[in-house]
Amino acid sequence: MESYFENIDQEKVETLRNQDPAVSFVSQRQATPLTFSLLRKTFGRQNDTHGSLNRGRAILPSPDHLDQYLYSHGLMIQSQWDRVSSWLKFLDLNLNDYRIIDYGCGQGIAGLLLSEYFTPQIISKSSSIFLIEPSDVALIRAEAIYRKIAPFCPIYCLQKNFLELSCDDFEQDKNLGTLHIFSNVVDIEGFDPIELLEKTLTLGRNILLVVSHDRDCEGGTERIIGLKSHFENYDYRNIFNIYRSVLFRFECDNPGRSDSIGWILDVDVETEV
Numbered sequence: 001m002e003s004y005f006e007n008i009d010q011e012k013v014e015t016l017r018n019q020d021p022a023v024s025f026v027s028q029r030q031a032t033p034l035t036f037s038l039l040r041k042t043f044g045r046q047n048d049t050h051g052s053l054n055r056g057r058a059i060l061p062s063p064d065h066l067d068q069y070l071y072s073h074g075l076m077i078q079s080q081w082d083r084v085s086s087w088l089k090f091l092d093l094n095l096n097d098y099r100i101i102d103y104g105c106g107q108g109i110a111g112l113l114l115s116e117y118f119t120p121q122i123i124s125k126s127s128s129i130f131l132i133e134p135s136d137v138a139l140i141r142a143e144a145i146y147r148k149i150a151p152f153c154p155i156y157c158l159q160k161n162f163l164e165l166s167c168d169d170f171e172q173d174k175n176l177g178t179l180h181i182f183s184n185v186v187d188i189e190g191f192d193p194i195e196l197l198e199k200t201l202t203l204g205r206n207i208l209l210v211v212s213h214d215r216d217c218e219g220g221t222e223r224i225i226g227l228k229s230h231f232e233n234y235d236y237r238n239i240f241n242i243y244r245s246v247l248f249r250f251e252c253d254n255p256g257r258s259d260s261i262g263w264i265l266d267v268d269v270e271t272e273v
Contacts, residue, residue, distance in 0.1 A: 001152050003143050006169070007159040008136055016140040020063040022107075023144045034148050036078055036112050044070035057188055059135045066107050066141055074109065075254035077183065080211040081113035083250050084262045088118050088209075098177035098207075101130045101170070101200055103162070103185050108142030110183035114209075115149045124150045127176060130169075134161045162191040167199050177205035186227060187212035189219040193227050198273050207266050214249050214261040221261055228263055241268040 005013055017023045022043045026034060049068045052058060056073045060066055100123065102111055108131070115123040123129070129146055133139040136159050143157050158169055178200065186193050214221050228247060231240055243266040252258040 001154055003147060003155040003157060005139075005143075005157045005159065008139070008157070012136070013140065016137055017144070020066075020137065020141055022063065022066070022141055026141075026144045026148050029148065034112065034145070035116055036074070036109065039112070039145075040070045040074045040078075043067045044074055046071050056184065060106075060138050061135065062137060063141075066138060069107070070109075076252045076256065076258045076260070077109050077211075078113060079252035079254050079258075080260050080262070081110060081183070082117050082253075083260075084209060084211055084264070085114065085117035087246060087248065087262070087264055098126055098179055098205070099128045099130065099171070099202075100126045100179045100181065101132065102142075102146075102181040102183075103132050103196070104183070104188075105131045105133045105139070105142045105181075106135075106183070107138045108145035110181050111142075112145050112149065114181070120149065122179070124153065126150065126153055126179070128171060129153055129155045130158065131155065132158045132160060132162070132165065134159065162196050165196070165199055170200055176202055177207070178202045180206065180208045182208065182210040182212075184212050186210050186224050187215070187220050189223075193223065194230050201269050201273050203269050203272065205266070205268055208263070210263040210265075212261055214259040224261060224263055228265070231265060231267060239269065239271050239273060241270055243267065 025042060045067050047064050047068050049065045050072060053065065053069060053072060056069065060069060111123055129150060131139060131142050131146065133142060139157050139159050143155055146155055210224060212224060216222065228245060231242065232245060244264065246264045249261050252260050
């Protein structure tokens with residue numbers, strides 16, 4: 001199955017693939033499954049780019065930055081999705097009837113961890129996958145990881161920031177639900193998550209999986225609480241039929257013992273937003 005790139009021509013795609021050893025490593029693996037621990041063990045390393053990560057919020061410009069991010073933030077993200085996956089048992093997905101959108105996908109860590117900790121089918125049996133990421137090098141690595149865990153699924157790679165997105169960037173199939181993945185994204189200032197979702201929500205079932213730092217500054221938890229309140233607003237009862245809306249706080253099992261927050265929303269969108 002093919003992957004489609006927007007804002008990156010095919011020549012540049014091949015150049016970036018050849019410049020990132022992790023892409024070749026992921027693409028050529030045959031004997032054993034790709035896991036996050038293997039990826040981090042092989043490529044996560046301390047280098048001189050740590051100061052430019054901006055605590056994990058920077059747009060990463062090189063494979064060295066991706067490797068440093070794996071080293072510095074990987075264990076926290078692994079712990080976040082390990083914990084969130086234990087809350088997903090209530091989901092009863094018809095896996096052939098939904099698409100995935102990974103917002104600010106970075107190098108594809110969230111998708112890899114979801115397929116590892118919850119069920120591989122949550123990624124591999126989706127109808128289509130949309131990866132949104134402004135960093136071209138991160139997007140190339142993310143596409144390789146998603147392609148490995150979803151070899152028969154069309155993947156659409158949008159090298160854009162959230163403000164550049166439009167409804168036309170996404171296939172519109174009213175018979176599809178959508179699984180929305182937000183890994184350490186909603187808490188970051190600079191965009192309106194409600195306006196973003198107005199471009200991507202489909203009629204029917206939508207499931208939002210949100211994890212982030214739990215903090216009261218620089219955007220932080222307040223943005224997640226605001227998004228949750230928007231969906232639960234009584235005035236929207238004729239638009240959103242909520243099956244579950246679960247918010248939970250926890251401490252990550254990583255060396256920094258980071259405080260994190262997760263929100264899982266299972267909602268039916270009954271009319272166009």
